[in-house]
Amino acid sequence: MRSCLTSEEIKTRLSLAGVNPTAQRIAICRFVLCDADHPTADDVKTWADKNFPMVSRATVYNTLNTLVQVKILKEVRVSHSNKVMYDSNTEHHYHFFDETSGKLIDIDPDRVEVKADLPKGFKMHEMEIVFKGKVK
Amino acid sequence: MRSCLTSEEIKTRLSLAGVNPTAQRIAICRFVLCDADHPTADDVKTWADKNFPMVSRATVYNTLNTLVQVKILKEVRVSHSNKVMYDSNTEHHYHFFDETSGKLIDIDPDRVEVKADLPKGFKMHEMEIVFKGKVK
DNA sequence: ATCTTAATTTAGAATTAGTCTAAAGTTATG
DNA sequence: CATAACTTTAGACTAATTCTAAATTAAGAT
Ligand SMILES: [Mn+2]
Ligand SMILES: [Mn+2]
Ligand SMILES: [Zn+2]
Ligand SMILES: [Zn+2]
Numbered sequence: 001m002r003s004c005l006t007s008e009e010i011k012t013r014l015s016l017a018g019v020n021p022t023a024q025r026i027a028i029c030r031f032v033l034c035d036a037d038h039p040t041a042d043d044v045k046t047w048a049d050k051n052f053p054m055v056s057r058a059t060v061y062n063t064l065n066t067l068v069q070v071k072i073l074k075e076v077r078v079s080h081s082n083k084v085m086y087d088s089n090t091e092h093h094y095h096f097f098d099e100t101s102g103k104l105i106d107i108d109p110d111r112v113e114v115k116a117d118l119p120k121g122f123k124m125h126e127m128e129i130v131f132k133g134k135v136k
Numbered sequence: 137m138r139s140c141l142t143s144e145e146i147k148t149r150l151s152l153a154g155v156n157p158t159a160q161r162i163a164i165c166r167f168v169l170c171d172a173d174h175p176t177a178d179d180v181k182t183w184a185d186k187n188f189p190m191v192s193r194a195t196v197y198n199t200l201n202t203l204v205q206v207k208i209l210k211e212v213r214v215s216h217s218n219k220v221m222y223d224s225n226t227e228h229h230y231h232f233f234d235e236t237s238g239k240l241i242d243i244d245p246d247r248v249e250v251k252a253d254l255p256k257g258f259k260m261h262e263m264e265i266v267f268k269g270k271v272k
Numbered sequence: 273a274t275c276t277t278a279a280t281t282t283a284g285a286a287t288t289a290g291t292c293t294a295a296a297g298t299t300a301t302g
Numbered sequence: 303c304a305t306a307a308c309t310t311t312a313g314a315c316t317a318a319t320t321c322t323a324a325a326t327t328a329a330g331a332t
Contacts, residue, residue: 284323
């Protein structure tokens, strides 16, 4: 998905975020930032086993958690799955869940207008929306 | 939460849904429909152990899954927890996640107006919204 | 009521997703 | 180079949920 970053660019992003750009982290980053689309940890591990067979399960989870902490990724959990999905789009956006493919599709928040009249005393600072349906 | 149903009313609801109203199912229903607020399976089990100590873990999960199937409950999964929460409100509604208490609060959809201009070919039939913030 | 079958519940094993541990390997620094 | 700090790893562990197979209970037919 999105234009692929070079190794150098990935290194820079990691360093700027205060994360040492190790080989494993760069490899995982390349996959989650360039090739994958809302992958699960298991998707990452499966890819690594094929393409970069020097990454342990622990490192996959450690790295994904680190990337979430430094806001290079966002965690997404949705009602139809019990696995965490990792989102390389850290900008505010929404999702469409395609019931046919089981995939999440990003929805630009500019296409969505929400007016919520929340009860008194509710201070909202974030909103998650998942549209569900089919894409044809 | 909401006005408590009598045993008879619960029996009727289960029967109408095609589910045999066994003692365990009635007990679980009373808890999830009358007393609990977006409980997890574990909440149900903990309550059962105290108040109706004849319900196994398997029955808790079986019953909750059955109640979801017959649409007496809805499953809710949200990004801050890896446990399924069971919602006795099966009407279309949204949620506010109170980051202080960790609880979900129902939001009447009449208070929320959403205008989504989804891409061509997207047929949406349901929308999930979780507002996040704090209630004071 | 008794027999027979189907539905339900149960304890505990199994599975799945994810975390933790402690040792081994790597990287950064003086 | 030496040493400390950081990272990775295999595999043990945990938490949530599902599965299995036996025991219990309920329903239906004589
Ligand atoms: Mn996480
Ligand atoms: Mn379920
Ligand atoms: Zn996304
Ligand atoms: Zn609700």
